[in-house]
Amino acid sequence: GAGVSQSPRYKVAKRGQDVALRCDPISGHVSLFWYQQALGQGPEFLTYFQNEAQLDKSGLPSDRFFAERPEGSVSTLKIQRTQQEDSAVYLCASSPFAPRENTGELFFGEGSRLTVL
Amino acid sequence: QKEVEQNSGPLSVPEGAIASLNCTYSDRGSQSFFWYRQYSGKSPELIMSIYSNGDKEDGRFTAQLNKASQYVSLLIRDSQPSDSATYLCAVNAPTGNQFYFGTGTSLTVIP
Numbered sequence: 629g630a631g632v633s634q635s636p637r638y639k640v641a642k643r644g645q646d647v648a649l650r651c652d653p654i655s656g657h658v659s660l661f662w663y664q665q666a667l668g669q670g671p672e673f674l675t676y677f678q679n680e681a682q683l684d685k686s687g688l689p690s691d692r693f694f695a696e697r698p699e700g701s702v703s704t705l706k707i708q709r710t711q712q713e714d715s716a717v718y719l720c721a722s723s724p725f726a727p728r729e730n731t732g733e734l735f736f737g738e739g740s741r742l743t744v745l
Numbered sequence: 746q747k748e749v750e751q752n753s754g755p756l757s758v759p760e761g762a763i764a765s766l767n768c769t770y771s772d773r774g775s776q777s778f779f780w781y782r783q784y785s786g787k788s789p790e791l792i793m794s795i796y797s798n799g800d801k802e803d804g805r806f807t808a809q810l811n812k813a814s815q816y817v818s819l820l821i822r823d824s825q826p827s828d829s830a831t832y833l834c835a836v837n838a839p840t841g842n843q844f845y846f847g848t849g850t851s852l853t854v855i856p
Contacts (some may be wrong), residue, residue, distance in 0.1 A: 661843070661844075663846075667849070668753075669848050669849075670749075670751075670833050670846035670847050670848045670849050671789070671833070672846070673843040673844070673845070676843055678842070681840050684841075684842040684843060687843070712850040719788060719789075725785045726842075732829070733791055733794070734789075734791065734844065736788035736789050736790070737788060738788050739788055
């Protein structure tokens with residue numbers, strides 16, 4: 629497809645369940661970001677990949693959060709033992725450039741809205 | 746102190762007026778500044794980027810940057826109801842691999 633695709637769009641999980649969120653970036657995009665956006669807030673950085681390398685995971689809130697991009701294209705964000713505070717929209721964004729190349733053209737997916745009951 | 750600060754609003758302006766949105770940032774080393782628009786329930790989309798001090802105009806939008814004051818603004822001229830959205834200010838993290846976003850300013854243009 630032409631844009632960033634995320635699935636599922638909506639996910640309801642019971643507290644304690646594991647969830648996996650998928651991101652299919654624009655073909656050929658080097659950079660892939662995961663952001664968490666709580667209701668009424670701006671996106672908060674979670675992690676960054678340059679191709680298959682996870683160069684920054686400083687925003688992951690706990691060791692229950694894990695992300696991978698094994699072949700440098702599709703990425704999965706996994707949340708183990710979900711908690712109510714994990715409820716948010718998880719946004720994936722890709723870019724043809726690395727962040728330090730001074731361009732902020734991030735192409736966002738529609739997001740995956742996670743609700744933990 | 747958050748890296749990027751915005752007035753969350755809501756900001757209401759009548760149709761045809763100028764809407765002024767403001768943002769301050771904390772890291773003096775930041776070099777790239779962006780405005781994203783986010784409609785309710787949708788993902789952010791880039792509308793303006795600015796890298797040098799001064800003004801940058803694109804159609805009805807003008808971005809202004811003052812690095813000395815660590816201040817970025819967005820002016821929307823001849824505001825339209827379709828401009829009603831949340832506007833996110835974003836700044837690159839010069840020492841990291843990420844972009845910091847503000848909490849967003851909610852704008853409503855009243856017909």
